[in-house]
Amino acid sequence: MIIEWLRTDFGLSIADLEPVVGGADAAAEVWRAQADDGTGYAVKWSAGGSTAALVLSDRLGLSGVPRPLRTITGELWSDRDGRRLSVLPWVPGQNGWQRPLTNEGWQAYGALLAAVHHSSVDPGQLPVEEYDHAPFARQLADTEYRDHELLRELLRHADGLAGDLRARRPPLVPCHADPHLGNLLADGTAVSLIDWDDAVLAPRERDLMFVLGFEDFTAEQRDRFFTGYGPAAVDRPALAYYLCVRAVQDVAELASNTADILSPTGFARRALASAEACRS
Structure with a gap:
């Protein structure tokens, strides 16, 4: 087909x-x-x-x-x-989770994101950031973690930060929106970003959060990244907003996927039926 x-x-x-x-x-x-x-x-x-x-x-x-x-x-x-x-x-190569980036790879990663953020797009070509995390809050509400205090606190902070960002309207740039190392392929000193499905016009912290707070990178790795990216005055409230929302999103999606796997018609039940059939 x-x-x-x-x-x-x-x-x-x-x-x-x-x-x-x-x-x-x-x-x-x-x-x-x-x-x-x-x-x-x-x-x-x-x-x-x-x-x-x-x-x-x-x-x-x-x-x-x-x-x-x-x-x-x-x-x-x-x-x-x-x-x-x-x-x-x-695109050949391994992603940044499969094979750690070299110093040159970190610098190329920064330079590539900078090029994306400095590119120009015509109005209407990309969705515009609305600071709307309600879909993730609703998804979380359908999981066993709906009353988890840490997640509830993250949502409270996200609500307040979203209001601040809507009011002051920080500059928007083209963003990949999910440029973690799993979407970064390295082949020698060259790097490529794949999976652009969530591209959006947003504050650059939408992308920079993956270097500044999403994973436990070393100071040297971040320095190498910003050598390639260039000077960046980070908007701390924007960064905090995206980190809060991403944490909630990851828990909600993981819990939902786990529930699907364990459902009466999910993969786990099919796997069990397959194993039990081998014993009969």
Whole structure:
């Protein structure tokens, strides 16, 4: 099915199609495709994210941002069974969680994010940050952690910080919105950012939080990053807002995914049935 769609929509003759597992996007399926001529592609069939992500990655024109292939009719994606089918060049290398970045890699990471943040986009090309974390609060309310005091306190802080940010309207720049090391591929000294589905116009702290607070990086690693990124006067309230929201989001999504796995029709039950069948 996918191979035929790729032929019809993108004019690609695919010799091999291999599922890519381990992604956090439950609304998408991803494959590594190899064309008859040996060229590798990343194929995504998605119901989530925004079409603006493909528009932005096409418009940026940066070496570290894979540019989507166009369909035979010139579009950035095709519509198949109510989902978006898109194709990008396959980027070689390991992500920053699989293989630690070198000093040069940290500097290249900073330089790439700086280039993204300094790029210009036309009005209307990207969603604009609204400081609306209510969807994550509602998702959390459906989990066993709904009354966890630390998470409730984070939401209280997020409410106050969101009001401050809406009132003073800090500068907005194009942001990847999820540039953690799992979405950063390194090949030698070159780095690439993948998975732009949540791209947004937002304060740059939306991206910088992944270096300044999301993970336990060393001072030397951060110094290397900012050598590449350049001087940055960090908006501390914006940074705090994004850190609070991300913590709530991660717990809510993990708890929801766990509940799905353990549900009567979830993967854990299917695995148990498979094991029990071996004993009969």
